[in-house]
Amino acid sequence: MTVRTRIAPSPTGDPHVGTAYIALFNLAFARSQGGKFILRIEDTDQTRSTSASEQTILDSLRWLGLDWDEGPDVGGEYGPYRQSERRDIYTKYAQQLLADGHAFRCYLSREELDTIRNQRREQGLPAAMQQDALALPADEQLRREQAELPFVIRMKIPTSGTCVFEDMLRGKIEIEWSMVDAQILLKSDGMPTYHLANVVDDHLMKISHVLRGEEWINSAPKHQLLYKYFNWKMPVLCHMPLLRNPDKSKLSKRKNPTSILYYQRMGFLPEGLLNYLARMGWSMPDEREKFSRAEMFDNFDIKRVSLGGPIFDQTKLSWLNGLWLRENLNTAEFAQAYQKWALNPEYLMKIIPLIQQRVDTFSDVAPLANFFLAGMLDLDETDFKHKSLEIMDIRKILQFSAWQLDSHTQWDKDALYTCLQQLADHMQLKIRELLFPLFVAISGSSQSVSIMDSMAILGPDMSRARVRHALNILGSPSKKENKRWDKEYQALNSQH
Incomplete structure (x- = not known):
């Protein structure tokens, strides 16, 4: 089996260091296994996605040295690599789920959904709403269908039992099905949600391993169920620990600059920033702190990832970047790198x-x-x-x-x-x-x-x-x- 990993950023803002962190580990795992690394653009949010943001993401990842084998700008045999260009594909598979009885049309308005949520809260029921809670009386369902009112397509969820799946770092994970909601798969505008698009794309692009942030653990049951409904083999899952602020809270722009552009503008070397991101939850066999991308790839073992929340400490990052400036650049190279940073024509203009x-x-x-x-x-x-x-x-x-x-x-x-x-x-x-x-x-x-x-x-x-x-x-x-x-x-x- 050829190992194929991917990163799938959304072009809705500045490129996040968290995206670079996950991209680095996907790339490192692929390269350590002689595999391929794919970049896919998740631009299904048409109101917030922009081509300028997409280009900035591509430029920032390339600046860091995170090169991909397939993507929207380099092509590949499993394209297109923008989800907005794959709309017909998602519609086809959503219709298949409907035909097989694994999904249903939901005509409830936002106000009706809020009412149901409030009622469930008052009754002490789980917040996750499944098909029974969302069902309309048969005559009202028929009336809305005949009136061709807007609807979304939701997946059906088992009403009892436990979902069990394996994680490369965490072993067996169990989540009660009662905690999983009937996820929207296709929105009323015909665009897919992350959950449908992610599963369909990963299968069609032959993704073998999915390394992603631990915030997606609770979504894994939905993804496992979709693979089962389609009778597809699910990729191996690996949920990486989230980057943390020094106070252990999730890394956020309120407490720490999170944009790659910020660190580029501050004058960090891409090698220094990438080295620091590599040390977020992972270490070299000899525990040394300063190492190159190539050295990481040569020594990479996913089992060395620690699940303790890695702290993104700017002081430590600056110290490590200083080592790269002093130890890896001679005087001429330092001058050249500084000139390129300080006299950047695009920025100066x-x-x-x-x-x-x-x-x-x-x-x-x-x-x-x-x-x-x-x-x-x-x-x-x-x-x-x-x-x-x-x-x-x-x-x-x-x-x-x-x-x-x-x-x-x-x-x-x-x-x-x-x-x-x-x-x-x-x-x-x-x-x-x-x-x-x-x-x-x-x-x-x-x-x-x-x-x-x-x-x-x-x-x-x-x-x-x-x-x-x-x-x-x-x-x-x-x-x-x-x-x-x-x-x-x-x-x-x-x-x-």
């Missing part, structure tokens, strides 16, 4: 229009543009001194802005202005009052180039990280403060 009209000589450029090339800025409380805002006001503005930016996905200057103008209105502040601490947090000065342009160029992770950094300098909110501010922030949003 975004910055130059903002500063060209503000300078008289080239020596004026550096003071204006340095913050675009820096990491976290060297700030103190005096930088935030304002004629009408107290430090408490500024801390609150920074915290509310951090929350506002965390939930904001459209990252261009016009969208950012609208987002922050709304926050200023909610907080009953003038826009320039709200923007003052953001100017300082983002650029290090209250007299800088356009803050909206700056944030758009720096990107979401760097911008959010600098706002959090500024808040830490002034004093992060206490638990009591955080609870009070969060309640106030939620109330502001609900009123507008």
Whole structure:
């Protein structure tokens, strides 16, 4: 059997280090077994998926050295490799499940589903809704069918017993069928959900091993059942431990920059970042910390993966990257790598229009543009001194802005202005009052180039990280403060 693994990112935002982590282990396992590594784009969420995001994901994974054998850009015999281009395939298999009695059409509205959920909660029943709970009276089902009302296709689930499946790292896993819901397979717009598309694609693309995050363990019974319904052999499953923040919570952008672009912009070497991701739950036989991709592949054994949640520690990452800078680059190579990073033409062309009209000589450029090339800025409380805002006001503005930016996905200057103008209105502040601490947090000065342009160029992770950094300098909110501010922030949003 030829080993075939895959990574299947969704092009709905910046490329996540968690995606790179799972991709690395899929690639390492495939290469260690003489197999193939496939990249597939899961773009069934048509409202959020963009071609720009897809290209950024491809570029970021390639920057890290995670090359694939088959994919949307390189082709392969099992394409197409974008799920949006495989719609007819999923429809065919959904119809097969209906014909075989393994799925059913569900005409319930969102309001009706909410009512059923509330009733089950009040009755102390499992949250998972199966076919019996979702059934309409026969005459009402017929009426909705004849009226050609919108429907989804859901899979049928056993009403009793236990699902048992094997995991490469965890051994036997058992989940009661009563805890598994009648999953939607095909949405009312005809697009598949992850569960149907993932199973169909893995089978048709001959995927032999599925290495994915442990958050998918509870979905494995649905996938096992679909393989059974189709009479297909299920790939070997391996659920990897999730990356964690230092406080052991799941890695998230609220506490740690999660975008690969952030680490690229910060000046990390791809070899250093990849080395660090390799050490997330895995170690070399001789326990050494610094090793190359090739050395990892040569020594890779999936059984060496530890199930303890690996901590993504930026201090440790910086230390390891420093070893790569000092030990693997001679002076000329260091200079060349630094020049490529600092004088990146594409990045510079975004910055130059903002500063060209503000300078008289080239020596004026550096003071204006340095913050675009820096990491976290060297700030103190005096930088935030304002004629009408107290430090408490500024801390609150920074915290509310951090929350506002965390939930904001459209990252261009016009969208950012609208987002922050709304926050200023909610907080009953003038826009320039709200923007003052953001100017300082983002650029290090209250007299800088356009803050909206700056944030758009720096990107979401760097911008959010600098706002959090500024808040830490002034004093992060206490638990009591955080609870009070969060309640106030939620109330502001609900009123507008």
